[in-house]
Amino acid sequence: MELSESSRQEIDRLIATCRTRREAIVQVLEIVQRGQGYVGDEAVSYVANRLGVGRADVEDVLSFYPVYHRRPVGRFVVKVCRSLPCAHMGAARVVDHLSERLGVAVGQTGGDGRFTLLEVECLGACDRAPAMMINDDVFGPLTPERIDAILASLKDG
Amino acid sequence: MSDVRLTIDDREVVVPEGTTILEAARSVGIEIPHFCYHPGLSAPSNCRMCLVEVQGQDKLVPSCATAVADGMVVRTGTPRVHESHRSVMEFYLSNHPLDCPVCDQAGECVLQDYSYGWGSATSRFEETKVTQPVKDVGPDIVLYADRCIMCTRCVRFLREVSGTGELSVIHRGVRSEIHVAGDRPVTNPLAGNIVDICPVGALCSKDFLFKCRVWWLTSTASACPRCARACSIRVDSSEGRILRIKPRENAAVNGMWICDEGRFAFRQWHGAGRLDVPLVNGDRGFTHCDWDEAIALAARSLRQVAMRYGGESVAFIGSPWATIEENMLLARLFVSLGATMGSLWPAPAESPQRFPGFEISGEKAWNVAGARRTLMDVAGQLLTLDRLADEIERGRVRAVYALGGAYRGALVPCDDLGLELLEFFAIQTCFVTDKGLKANLILPGASPYEKVGTVRNERGVLQEVNAVMSPPGQARRDWDILMALAKALAATVDDDLTRAVLDRPAAQWNYTRSASGNE
Numbered sequence: 071m072e073l074s075e076s077s078r079q080e081i082d083r084l085i086a087t088c089r090t091r092r093e094a095i096v097q098v099l100e101i102v103q104r105g106q107g108y109v110g111d112e113a114v115s116y117v118a119n120r121l122g123v124g125r126a127d128v129e130d131v132l133s134f135y136p137v138y139h140r141r142p143v144g145r146f147v148v149k150v151c152r153s154l155p156c157a158h159m160g161a162a163r164v165v166d167h168l169s170e171r172l173g174v175a176v177g178q179t180g181g182d183g184r185f186t187l188l189e190v191e192c193l194g195a196c197d198r199a200p201a202m203m204i205n206d207d208v209f210g211p212l213t214p215e216r217i218d219a220i221l222a223s224l225k226d227g
Numbered sequence: 228m229s230d231v232r233l234t235i236d237d238r239e240v241v242v243p244e245g246t247t248i249l250e251a252a253r254s255v256g257i258e259i260p261h262f263c264y265h266p267g268l269s270a271p272s273n274c275r276m277c278l279v280e281v282q283g284q285d286k287l288v289p290s291c292a293t294a295v296a297d298g299m300v301v302r303t304g305t306p307r308v309h310e311s312h313r314s315v316m317e318f319y320l321s322n323h324p325l326d327c328p329v330c331d332q333a334g335e336c337v338l339q340d341y342s343y344g345w346g347s348a349t350s351r352f353e354e355t356k357v358t359q360p361v362k363d364v365g366p367d368i369v370l371y372a373d374r375c376i377m378c379t380r381c382v383r384f385l386r387e388v389s390g391t392g393e394l395s396v397i398h399r400g401v402r403s404e405i406h407v408a409g410d411r412p413v414t415n416p417l418a419g420n421i422v423d424i425c426p427v428g429a430l431c432s433k434d435f436l437f438k439c440r441v442w443w444l445t446s447t448a449s450a451c452p453r454c455a456r457a458c459s460i461r462v463d464s465s466e467g468r469i470l471r472i473k474p475r476e477n478a479a480v481n482g483m484w485i486c487d488e489g490r491f492a493f494r495q496w497h498g499a500g501r502l503d504v505p506l507v508n509g510d511r512g513f514t515h516c517d518w519d520e521a522i523a524l525a526a527r528s529l530r531q532v533a534m535r536y537g538g539e540s541v542a543f544i545g546s547p548w549a550t551i552e553e554n555m556l557l558a559r560l561f562v563s564l565g566a567t568m569g570s571l572w573p574a575p576a577e578s579p580q581r582f583p584g585f586e587i588s589g590e591k592a593w594n595v596a597g598a599r600r601t602l603m604d605v606a607g608q609l610l611t612l613d614r615l616a617d618e619i620e621r622g623r624v625r626a627v628y629a630l631g632g633a634y635r636g637a638l639v640p641c642d643d644l645g646l647e648l649l650e651f652f653a654i655q656t657c658f659v660t661d662k663g664l665k666a667n668l669i670l671p672g673a674s675p676y677e678k679v680g681t682v683r684n685e686r687g688v689l690q691e692v693n694a695v696m697s698p699p700g701q702a703r704r705d706w707d708i709l710m711a712l713a714k715a716l717a718a719t720v721d722d723d724l725t726r727a728v729l730d731r732p733a734a735q736w737n738y739t740r741s742a743s744g745n746e
């Protein structure tokens with residue numbers, strides 16, 4: 071997938087404000103992902119070239135932050151917290167329930183391209199454990215019924 | 228910069244401002260355990276092995292990243308510090324494969340050494356260890372990712388010294404791993420250094436892999452023959468075979484590193500094709516002869532030419548692959564015969580290779596400067612090979628005696644030299660292929676790893692060269708061949724001359740031993 075012209079321009083503007091190229095990597099990747107939904111191999115090469123750093127450096131940052139996706143994801147990215155407090159409160163059951171309802175295994179995207187199901191570490195919502203995030207919204211505490219209601223309320227588009 | 232006075236383990240230490248605690252301790256021989264710190268690289272302070280106690284501070288501090296301060300009181304061996312070492316080691320070992328019995332690094336492994344000091348014989352870790360793959364990192368380097376302790380020395384070397392940045396760390400926490408960006412294996416000319424600086428057995432040299440347990444190796448300090456930088460090296464051999472070469476730290480020459488060409492230069496001299504018997508060129512082409520015959524022939528031929536045409540008609544060619552002593556003996560011997568014309572084989576010239584933290588010389592022989600200066604010193608002048616060819620063509624030079632010793636194919640083609648016009652040409656050299664030189668006599672000499680002597684690098688630094696092994700078959704050290712020739716030439720070279728030759732570098736050029744080990 072080609073990077074859009076507006077993403078390219080945004081990247082150029084950003085680079086102009088950075089002291090070192092390395093420090094720009096995080097934000098440039100953010101722009102790429104916002105534009106394309108993920109950061110593919112082509113994008114990695116583009117970013118490395120544009121910043122004059124090695125691919126290795128880009129992959130270093132990219133793999134450190136689980137927020138970046140290396141492959142295309144669904145319209146809804148469902149991230150279930152599996153850190154300790156959520157685990158104690160039944161995160162495993164949440165994952166099972168979601169997986170069954172969405173027909174998607176952890177780490178996978180459904181064939182219709184609607185949902186991607188992921189396990190992540192603490193979402194900072196331990197007070198609402200077990201918690202999950204769908205795109206930019208956090209939900210919890212979750213029960214099977216609550217999950218069904220949330221899924222039903224999701225609107226495409 | 229002003230000096231700072233502090234106390235480390237009850238010892239007064241004075242170091243320049245800005246020195247780290249770890250380096251200050253080192254300067255007085257106190258070794259603080261460490262993984263990620265390396266004197267040739269930046270300090271990320273990520274391994275936490277170097278923590279020490281500083282009076283007045285609640286927490287232990289990383290000595291590799293903490294600058295000394297006036298009046299600081301540091302303790303490196305308190306119970307708290309040892310406890311910290313123990314817990315750091317527990318973390319490192321919890322996920323480590325503990326496969327020392329099959330690991331190449333065993334015996335020179337920092338993790339192994341520290342385990343001995345602060346490890347535990349049993350592990351509390353009952354979970355499944357994260358296993359990681361064996362990765363191909365480059366043509367000569369393999370990564371046993373399981374053994375990696377994530378010190379990032381390799382990553383920093385490639386960023387800071389070679390400037391090539393092929394490796395990085397991907398993922399995080401326990402899943403972190405050293406990553407080779409798919410399109411760029413580590414092929415840069417300094418790559419081998421990352422194997423040397425990896426404190427554990429994660430990065431291994433494919434060439435050395437499984438060849439020998441390190442405690443069976445004999446280490447010989449020498450200099451690298453590959454280029455005019457003449458890096459300080461340590462040659463590790465076993466049963467008379469060179470198994471690997473590593474850099475020795477020497478601030479005046481190579482700092483901490485060597486290039487891969489030098490690391491594997493021994494292959495250029497060792498292996499098939501080494502000349503191991505004297506060869507004399509007669510009616511039936513080259514045939515073997517014994518040493519007495521060979522030396523007698525050389526002496527007789529040289530003397531004849533000198534008598535018939537005068538001493539000036541005998542010329543010599545020194546070699547940038549030979550030591551200072553060998554070149555000096557050659558020149559003095561021939562000057563004593565009346566020779567006035569000498570020359571020097573040029574070293575192959577390439578363009579120098581520059582990296583952010585290292586430079587490889589483009590002059591491809593170790594003793595270019597030493598040979599030139601020595602020959603000039605003794606003979607007063609040095610002809611270019613072209614001039615020598617000229618003198619040969621005009622019949623003013625009738626016999627030439629040369630030191631060779633170059634790696635295979637490095638001696639300039641001599642077609643233009645007019646050797647066929649000579650009445651006698653002899654050369655001490657290493658390869659059968661040098662038969663192409665149309666010599667009357669080819670004497671099997673020694674490779675740089677078989678010599679003893681001194682070389683002078685392009686910056687004027689003198690270094691001692693030591694023999695790792697004996698020359699193959701009947702081959703001899705070039706010094707010994709020259710001495711035999713000198714004797715046969717009616718002992719114009721007496722003990723005083725040899726002594727003068729041997730003492731001269733020491734007396735005149737402030738000969739110093741090269742610096743010591745790299746660890």
Ligand code: SF4
Nearest residue numbers: 375376378379381425
């Ligand atoms: S491979 Fe070796 S040098 Fe590189 S990070 Fe791992 S332990 Fe350190």
Ligand code: FES
Nearest residue numbers: 151156192193195
């Ligand atoms: S542990 Fe799940 S949100 Fe913090």
Ligand code: FES
Nearest residue numbers: 261274275277291
């Ligand atoms: S040597 Fe100081 S933290 Fe690694």
